[in-house]
Amino acid sequence: MQTYAWAKVLPMICPVNNTAMSLLLQYGWNTAFENNYANHKNNGLDVGRVLTINGYLYTLIGEAGIITAELSGTLLNGKESGDLPKVGDWVVFKAYEEQGYVIEVLPRLNELSRKMPGKGMDKQVIAANVDAALLLQGLDRDFNLMRIQRYLYQVANNGIGAIVVLNKKDLVENPQYYQREVASLGYQCPVVLTSALDNEGVAELASQHLEAGKTYALLGTSGAGKSTLMNALWGGILQKEGAVSMANSKGKHTTTYRSLVLIPNGCMVIDSPGMREFGITIATEEMEGTFHPQIAALAAHCKFGDCTHHQEPGCAVMAAMEEGTLPEVVYQSYLKLYREQQRYGTHAADRKRVERQFGRITRQAKDFRQKRKY
Structure with a gap:
């Protein structure tokens, strides 16, 4: 509740x-x-x-x-x-x-969206008029570099900035290692280490990265520490913190619906229930844009302008991956997102086709009624 x-x-x-x-x-x-x-x-x-x-x-x-x-x-x-x-x-x-x-x-400045969870391909709008997303991951088994890249990729496509927050830094020996791993993805965004339960790093996050008058969307899986971070940013108890299962390290939902909260430093944070799925909603032809910075930089040197970086000769992306200058996790994430977007793009095209057909049928029916005068 x-x-x-x-x-x-x-x-x-x-x-x-x-x-x-x-x-x-x-x-x-x-x-x-x-x-x-x-x-x-x-x-x-x-x-x-x-x-x-x-x-x-x-x-x-x-x-x-x-x-x-x-x-x-x-x-x-x-x-x-x-x-x-x-x-x-x-x-x-x-x-x-x-x-x-x-x-x-009123018209939105932007919207934060994801693919609807499950097998469907519909888009779900999570929040509106967001300046930046706080992408939260815990370092107690929750850290997943490909998941972070997925979040960064989708958020950037929505025209929204990002701040990566790596929580529970007190539970690992070298938290800076994870910070460097995120930085290696090539996205020019802050990566902040916190231990929200002990209030470590929270003041730095608020003072250096959260601006008064701006809106931030807090995203992450259950158990990453979203409720704890919200309480720390607020400076009190906004909501009950959830337990984490010792069997699978998966958290329990404590936020049951999204809420926009005005934080004492003057910024606003939209808290959301934990999301285990964050499907992307980007057309395949858009994938090589600024939302995949390393892939985009290398793609300029590919032999073919329409290279998909799968098996084409003269592919600079594949060459960089084989040489070790492009992290394999980035390339594997690209392949996974590419396949996912082909499915999403096909669904979107089919939906537009059906909508056009429905619109044509509606216009024909209207014309028929006018001619029959009923």
Whole structure:
């Protein structure tokens, strides 16, 4: 059960002398959102940011403070799942006493997504309007370099920065080794060592990498220490910390739904349930971009411009891997992601084809009704 107590937390992060607009500014309000809200404001509608979603109930922070809202029927029935409000979204709503009704989602600056868990190929939007992702891994059997690369790859594709946090550094003899391993992937992002349970490295993380007014999404598997890190960043108990199974070192979910929390240093962190799957949603033809920095640099020297780096002659990527200048884990990860994206790309193309067919059938039916006048 989620233990964020908004009624108790809000006074601690929103002093009573704050104006309504400064409250929105604390939560990331800017001119881009203001411009998109202008017409709605003239129509007497309010604006707020989504803090939590629990079933059909949305907790919003607006100019007047916290309000619970539901989706309007038009929004609920007229939008695809990915277009409905997510944690971090700014939404326009109509307030009726203590209840609100969400009318529209303001255009997003970006969205953090993954492939829906399981065998399906649909995309799941996790959060919206995120400045950077905190990619958390524990060093007690949870460390997996290929998983980190997958997270970095997908996050970069979403147009979002990344900060890798290697937690439980006190449980390994040489934590700097793991720090170097992550750096070897070639992504230009901070790699921070912490022991959240002992508060080691947390102050450095907050002061050097988490900026006031910016939004960070905390991602990681269950048991990596997300709840402990959230408590350490907050400086108190935000939620109960979960146990880790001694049999398989897998953690138990303590966060049951996503929540946006304003941290005392002025930044916002979106906490999420542990994710054992983080499927990528990138078209195959995009794979050699800046999201695979080492592969992209080497690909410029391949004999063929459309080289897939599988078995083509004159492939600079394969040559570098055989020479040892390209880490094998990077190459193996590339092959795995390439195969995964071929499947995802095929599904996306099929879905677009079906949507085009459905649209054509709908237009034909409309024309037929007009001709028959019914």
